[in-house]
Every structure is written in C-alpha cells, then in structure tokens.
Amino acid sequence: MIDNISLAVIKGSLEQVTNEMDTILIKSSLSPIIAETNDMANGIYHPKTGETIAQGSLGLPVFLSNMQFAVQSVINSVQDVSDFKPGDVYMLNDPYLGGTHLQDTQFVRPIFYDGELFCFLANTGHFMDIGGGTPGGWAPSATEIYQEGILIPPVKLYNEGKLNKDLLKVFLKNIRLPEQVLGDIEAMKNALETGESRLLEVIDRYEKANVLACLDEMIIRSERQMASYISEIPDGVYTFEDYLDNDGVVDKPLKICISVKVTGPNMEIDFTGTDPNTVGPMNLSYSTTVCACHIAIKHIFPDVPVNGGTFKPIKFNIPEGTLVYAKPPHSVSGYTEVLGRVIDVCFGALQKAVPDKVPAATFGTTGVMTIGGVHPETEKYFVGVFPYPGGYGGSKETDGLIHGNTPQSMANFMSIESSEHRYPVMFECFKVREGSAGAGYHRGGTGSSYTIRSLSDQMVVSIMGDRAKYRPFGIAGGKDSVPNKVVFHLETGEMVPVMQTKIDKQPLKKNETIEVNSPGGGGYGDPTARLPELVLADLNGGFITEEQAKNDYGIKFHSKVTEHGYTFYELD
C-alpha cells in the first residue's frame, strides 16, 4: 500500500512525463495537423492490462480511451509478454484495433526497468495522408475500408532498437506525403524515447516498488472518483434516440438508440436498437463508440482524471453489426459524424437524469470541407481543410458558445487572410448565422455562415457533414436549433447536394461559390423565462429574429430610430 504523500507526488510526476511527451511531439512534428491542432496524444499504460495510467493534457479528447485499446491490441498481438524487448516500437493504424480512422497511427513502446517489463508508453499522431482513394482520407463515398488507405496491424517498426527499413519503405510508398509523414514518425519516436528516459528518472527517484504501487493505486482512485460522481445520478433507466441524415451513399436516415442504466455507483450503456452498419463510411468500431461515451461523460464531469480506472464503473452493451459496432471491412472515414451523434445521445439520455450538469446538443457535425486542385498562379497541387464551426447548446450556467469546435476536437478554423494567400479563393462573408440558435432560458450559440468564391477553374470541393434533417435538440424545455445547410451557387444555378451536406469532389469553377450554414446549438430551459432584457439584447445584436423574440420568447417590443437613422429595439 502506497502512502498518500508519495501517491500525490508520483502521480504528478507521471502526468508530467506525459505532458512533456505532448510538448515534444507538437513542437517537433512536421505536419500542421499535429503542430497546429494537437491531433495527437501520449500516455503511460499498465504493463499487464494495457489500461491508461496517465495521458498528456494536450491530446485531443477523441483519443481519451482509444489509446488504451491500441495498447491492448498490441499486447494481444504477441504470443507471450516475453516477446516484448527493450527498444521495440510497435506501429498500428487499424481502426478496428486502435479506434478512430486510418489517419491516426499509434506507436507503442514497452518500457523495461531492472530487466522487467515496467509499463508501456504510447502515442498517436494524425498523418496528413494515409493513401487510399481520397487525398487526406475523408472519403464520403467509400464503401470498404480498403478504399480509405493502407491498413497496418500491430507490427514492429523497431526491433530491439533496430529500424525495420523494409516495413517503412512499404508504408511510405503507399502514401501521398512521404516526407512529411516521415518527419512525424521521427517526432513520435523521439517523444517516446524522451518519455522513456524521463520515466526511468522518476522510477530511480521514487523507487520501483513505489511507482508500481502507484500505477495500480491511480487506477483504483480514479474508479472510486468516477463512482462517486455516478452515485449522484439518480438511479433509473434513461433512453434517447437521434439520427444521422444518411451515410453519404444511400439517402436514408440512420438511427442511434441509447439506454443508460444507473444503479448506485454503476452505469450500463446499451445501444440496442441502433441501425445496422452502413454502406457508406458512417461507421464506428466498438472502441470508438466506447470512447465517444467517455468523451461525453468527461464533458459532464470535467474534473475526473483520465485513466483506466475512470471508466471502469461504466459497462457497455453494443450489439455487433450495428453502425456503432461495425466490423471489417466496413468503411469508417465518416466516423467524426457518428462519434458526434453518439456524444449527442449520451447527453440526450443523461439530461433526463441530471439536467443541471448536461448541456443541450451542440451543432453536431464536424462537417469537414476539403478544397483541392491546382493553383492557377503557382501551378502546384493544393489541399485546404475547413472544419465546421457551430453553436454549442445552452447549459444550466450559460448560453451556448458561438463558433465552437466539436466536443471531440480542439481544431481551429484557418485565418481568412491566410487562406486567401494559400489557395485560389476569396471569402465573401464570415458571420454569425442569425436566428439559428435553439431558443431557451439559456439559448444555444448561433451557427456560423460563410461563403467561399473560387478563383480557379480547376478546383473541387468535398464535404462530409450532417444535421441537415435532424436538428440539434434543446433540453429541459429549450428548443431545437436550425439545421445545417450547404448550397452551391454554380453557373447553372443553385445546387443543394443530393446527400444534403455530403458530397464528393464537386467541381467549383471560377467565380462559382459555396455557401455553408452550420447549425446552432440547442436551447436550455423555457425560453419564456429568459430575462426580457437579455432577449432584447439578442434582438438588438441580431442574434435572434423579431419573430423568435415574439413567438419563442414572448417579449413585447417596438423599434425606434435615432436622429441619424440608427434603428434599435426597446421593450414596450
């Protein structure tokens, strides 16, 4: 049994090791997606169970528990633990073994102390290209995982410190940006090595037996902590369902059903009733579905530390063959949309139990827009990625945020001026989408609207979005928000994609434009209870329309014009 002082201090030191690994990977990686948007994670994992001990605080939520699954897959891939040797580095990207999508590649390194396996260090990085049919890897029309890129099961990239050159050659030959990815591979290996030497220092300082005891104790303590939060949720069975518009290939809604059963300190999450896996890429592997639930719960209880113990009190029943437990070779590159909806249904179910702690639905679509083509001035190939910004749901504490990123990500939107330098485009507007928020005592955040004009005759646009038919929901009496809308303004006239917000490689000629309107967030609580002064401020700010002020919020007002013609509203 470890004493309480050592536990606090060793825990801090282990977390510090993972934070330092994060820092090194972010600073030394080549691709902007890691360097700029932290699309990576680093952690320490249990030598026997592969459970997370500590994970760096800069990694994206989407890797919250997926990393642990990757480490467990590596452990399962060997005959015996004695197969692990100092200096080994395993590599994998199979979403059915490590989660998420093919671009996210995991490295796992066994760490030895006194000649014995002590723990694993692992990291993951999003590679800018992974081969397959669509540059960048988001393939709205992929029907098999083989179309999405090269698949890597757990294999040794380094064997006792020696690089497996042949494996690396095969891998790099299969992807579009080999130099950039090689730089990221170096950075990931570097982060693991630095992490190892730092970890060994920690063990030297606090002694092996103490640190080992701490690994087990950290898991026990986090389990206890999570259990204490779950105990505060009233016992009961809470159900919810929501839909994805379609799978990008077949225009048919896809249902996700959740049932959350709370009994004392235990929680059981059941997805029975969810639609079967899809033809298009709207599928999740088992582990990604589990991870999505963990993300939702971590957003509701942000204080719980993240390790293998945190989520032990939560059990899952996910029926095989559903779109939340797809099997190979189903395509998964639309996973961001499905994962978002799983987070939504978790919120939807739990708001029935603890409405004070759960926000209404966020805008609910990652909606990645990719533009690509040949730049007319440089004559070079370009790829630009614009992820959707949108509104957050209102919560007990506040209105919803405007222009947020998705709950599973922290990725930013590129600067307009910088985009116009890089790509042959000109933005026509970039603004609050007026009237798009769900009304509520705390209203949702509005969505955003932007329109991009092409300045090239050789440009194509792909979009992977959702929430065009099924709106982000309000809770506790709050209203739903306004759904997603994508419109192409072409020479031939206006065009709305057949799959509403999913389209693969639509040409956009010079001076044609694409207009994107992202959803707002759902409202929280009865809108007629909102303070009239706040409704008026929203009306004067143009966040809500006159009709919404009247009909949803029920305030009475009139407009006034100042001496120089400025129009504003006053309460009657």
Place this chain on the structure above:
Amino acid sequence: MSKLAGVDVGGTFTDLFYIDIETGEVRITKVSSTPKDPSEGLIQALKAGDIPISDLEMFLHGTTIATNAIIQRKGCKAALVTTSGFRDILELGRRDRPHIYGLSGVQNPLIPRNLRFEVAERLNHRGEVITPLNVEEVKKIGGYLLDLNVDVVVVAFLHSYVNPKHELEAGQFLNEINPNWHIVPSSEILNEYYEFERTSTAVVEGYLRPLISKYSENLKEKLSKSQYNKSISIIQSNGGVLNIDLLGKNSSNIIRSGPAAGVIAASFIAEQIGYKNIITGDMGGTSFDVSLVLEGVPKVSEQVDLDFRIPLRKTMIDIHTIGAGGGSIAWIDRGGILQVGPQSAGAFPGPVCYNNGGLEPTVTDANLVLGRIDAENPIGIDGTLNKELAEEIITKKIAEPLGLSLHEAAEAILRVVNNTMSGRMRILSIEKGHDPRDFVFVGFGGAGPLHTASLIKEVGMKKALIPCYPGVICALGCVIADVKHDFTQTINLPQSDWDLNLINRVVDEKISEGHSRLEAEEIKLEGIENEIFADMSYEGQIHTIRVPLLPPLSKESIIQAFEKTYEKLYKHTLPNIPLTLINLRVSVTGRRKPIQLTTFMKNHHATTIEEAKKSSREVYFNGRFYNTPIYDKNRFPLNQVIEGPAIFGQEDTTIILEPDMSAYVDDLGNLIMEVIK
C-alpha cells in the same frame, strides 16, 4: 541629479525602489495598492519612502491597469467598422472553446455586435482594390455613432496590412464627423495578416485608449503637484520603457508592464555575475510567473490571450502564469488524492492564518505550520499570523482524512504545489528545446524565496539566485529597463519571390521610425541597437520560427540564418523544401546607462556569521524538525558559505535554505544557493 525611482503597482501591493546613484543609497517600500485610483497608492509609496520627489531625475512605473480593464471589462464604449460581410470576425475567433473538457462558457467580445458595422470595400491579398470604399456608408455609420455616444472607433478591414488606404480614408471621414473620437485603424496597430488577431489587437488598443490617456494625465498631475515635472516612463510588455506622453497611442503595449520588469531585472542581475541562461520564477499570492532567459535575452512571444477569444498580438516578454501561490488552496479530491490550487484564497479572506475568515488551508498556512515563516513578523501585512488556527484547519481538512500527522500534511501541501510549479518550469524549457537542468533559477516575488530551494531540487537544477531585493524586483526592473520599440510588417513571399530591395526598404523604414520615436522620448541614452528578425517557415508549414538576421541581407544569408535557427530548435533541417518569409520584425533599443549593482551594497553591513544570527527556531524539513538559525541577510558576511538548514530574513522577504544545500551572499548582495551532491 542621479536619483531614480521605480514604482510597480500590482493587484495587492504597490512596490517602490529608489536609488541615488551617486551616494549608493537605496530605499524600498511596499504599501497596499489602491484599485480605485492606482495613482493614490503610488504617491503613498513615494511618501512612505520619504522620496525627494522634486530631485528625481527619472520616474519609472509599472502598472496592471490595462490588464485589469480588459479582464473586468472596464474599458470604454467602442465601435468597430469592418469590411462588408465580416463584422463578426471579432466575435467568432478561430473555432475554439474555453476549456478542453466541459462545454459551458461563452465569448464576451470587447465590442458587442450592435456596435459593429460594415461598409462595402474589399482588397485582395496583394492589396489590390476589388471593391472601392463606399464613402456614403462610412458617413452614414458616422451618424449612427454620434447617436450611440461612442468614445472610440476601431476600423479593421481585410488585408489592410498590405494596403492601409481604405482604413485610413474611412478613419479620416469619421474624424471629420467627430474629431473627439479616438480613431484606431488596425493597420496602425499591427501590420500583420491574420484578420481576427489583428482586429482583436486593434480593439484592445481602442478599448483601453481613453482610460490609459486619462490615467496618464492624472498621474502627471499628481506628480506635478508633488513638484515632479520631469520625464515619466512606463514599462511596456516587451521590457522596454516608454515616455508617458506616447502612452496614449500605445495603450495595448503595457498589458504585462510589471511582470516584464521583473524578468528584465532578474536577467540583468544574473548576467552581472555571469549567469546568462536562467529561468525566472515570480511567486506571489495567487500565481507563479515563469520565464526563460537565453544568453542574457528574455524569450519573447508574439501573442497572448488576455481572456477567452481576446488575443493580443504584440511583442512581449514570454511569461507563463499558473495558479500557484501563497494563497493556493489545498484540497482532497474524490479519489482521496491531495491537490493544491488552482483555486486561491486571494488577498481576502486570504490564508487561514490571516484571521480574516479564511477556512481553506493554503500554501502560506503550510509554510507557517512548518516554521518556514515567522508568525510574529509576517512580510507585507500588519499584525501577526494565527498559527493555531492554521494548524487546526490543516489537521481537520488534510491530515485527518489522509491519515497523516499535522506536519506531514503541511509538508505534503508544499510538495504538491512545488511539483506543479516545477512542472511548468520544465515544460517551458523543453518547449524551446532545452534541458531545464542546464539553467540557473532566479526566484523572487513575495513567496518565491520561500520555495526556491525545494523548486530547484524538484526540477533537478543545481543552482539558484535570490536577487538582493526579491520582494520589489519589478520596481527595480522599471529603474534599469532600456527603451525599446518593436515593429512588424507582413510581406509573405516565397523564396523565389524574395525582393531584397523591398526587404531592405521595409527594414530601413522601421529602423528610422524607431530612431525618431527614441528621439521623441527624450530619455538619456548611451547608445542605440537595431535588431532584425524574420518570421519564416518551410513552404506549406503553418508555424513560423523567429530568425535573427544580420545585415547586409542577402538571399543566402537569410537562408543560412533560417537553417541555423531551425536546426537549433528541431535538431535537423528539411532538405529540398523552399522557404517562405512571412513577417519582418525590427526591434530598436535605446540603451540607458547601466546601474552599478555594487551600489546596492551600501545598505549591507557585513559582520560575522555569529553576529548576523538573530535567533533560531524549529523548522520542519523532510519529515523532522531542525533547529534552524535565522540570519539577518543584510549583516551576513560576504562570500562565506554555510550549509543548510538556514533562514535569511530581510525587509522584503524570507529565504529558506534546505538541509542538503549550501549558500553564500555574493558581492552584489545576491544569495546564491546550491544543492550539495
């Protein structure tokens, strides 16, 4: 005519450092700050030190007024005029959220949406006019703004950093409508692309201007009443001073005024004794500020977030703040693990031992319980500390639940907070590609010298320096800072398009602008230094690195400089990828006559170790009590090494030396401590 006074107005205390260079006389004072009118506290500090105000040659000043105005939203009523279609840039930011986990919290822009207006106009990224400025719309908005009673109008158009014409024209028309408005074109504040960051920076500037101008006038008047009519300078976030008469147009330059002065002072002092690579740590009541100094030069950053979605792009000394200070609260989480901070008991009610009704155990309480601070003579507060109450609360809230003794619990609180602080120190150096163990730590601030010994052990550093006056070091920094102006211009050219004529012209313009600003300052200088930097990257990369350039500039010398810098940071370069030069930066520094630190020693009356010993008390280190001698640092013999444990007291701080360490006071009054291996 050799008397200088520096005053740093902080959130809790106003510190003064006064020096008469001829006689070597030094005076320091610490009084409570007066948040309603900060200049009150400033005058009180001068009075408390009995400073001969009318004889002063220079008065230098650091202040938190700008930061507070932003955080508390106490600036002015400002309007924003933007390119048609883009008035929401300020509100939308870059698609982010306040915290990685937890989805509540909202943006709260400095200018609300109903005070943001659009006019038809558009430039492309080359600065070419796509849509001419619609003058009628500008005039119409001008009319609205008259009715709306604003004080400031910020004008921020897309791509104005390449071509400011439209912004300036619109500003001109608005000025004609009401000459009393402060008009702030974004291109006058920042010549860089990134529309959100530029607009936000201009808005911060505009939001502060009326307030800062008023503050400057008020301060001048107050000092003039005290018979001081010479130059008043304010320390800027970049560590250089600025004449108060220029402050009105540079209001956003003083966001980090005081903390920057602290780093300047620490770096100056350390360099005097040959330490060029240091980590500075300023620990106060609520926060711990860390900063890195390499080869005698404080690291700078180009952007800071003042609040959620309020970035400020200005060259600033890179200071990282975490919530760890004397007031940080110790608590036990639901898993039964001891945590310290980030919540703080603040100045009120403060730690339990302050006896102001505080009920949560803090770091200061732990220091008191362990005998590290003196209950009878606390620094910076009147009266005595209530040790019994601190013991009771730590026992009840920490020791009993964790099954520890009182003293074990108190020591555990310190270990946890030191662990947090040392973690930040490590990350800071690792981010810049360095090993923290190669650095010397300079500890200061009210609580810094109490924790310095444990911190360096925690990080694995060998040596630390506590400057002569660690409790008023920001005020001291004001007195020694140079005069500094920074300029930026985005040119964004791929290597194939580098035009050396253009590059040299931009650099020359900025240098001469810097020189004329220095002249306008009317501060006595010994020399002027120009530095040139370029923000560069490999083509396609998003992150740029800051590359120092040496004239004469040529394509080859720029490439070489880039490769050298890149290799230093990332240990390798990327062959066969061409470069991009995004921004040119010019720094013009006017060097003031350096102060001889030996003058500080006039206050030092070295005796023998025996005579310097005031008393002793029982102090708890590593699980047991040691009878620990307490020395008067101002009487300690110079260069005589003693081994810990020991405590050194002086008017503005208490320094702890732990058992397995040695220390001496050097010729400049600094205390140097080392870990004995």
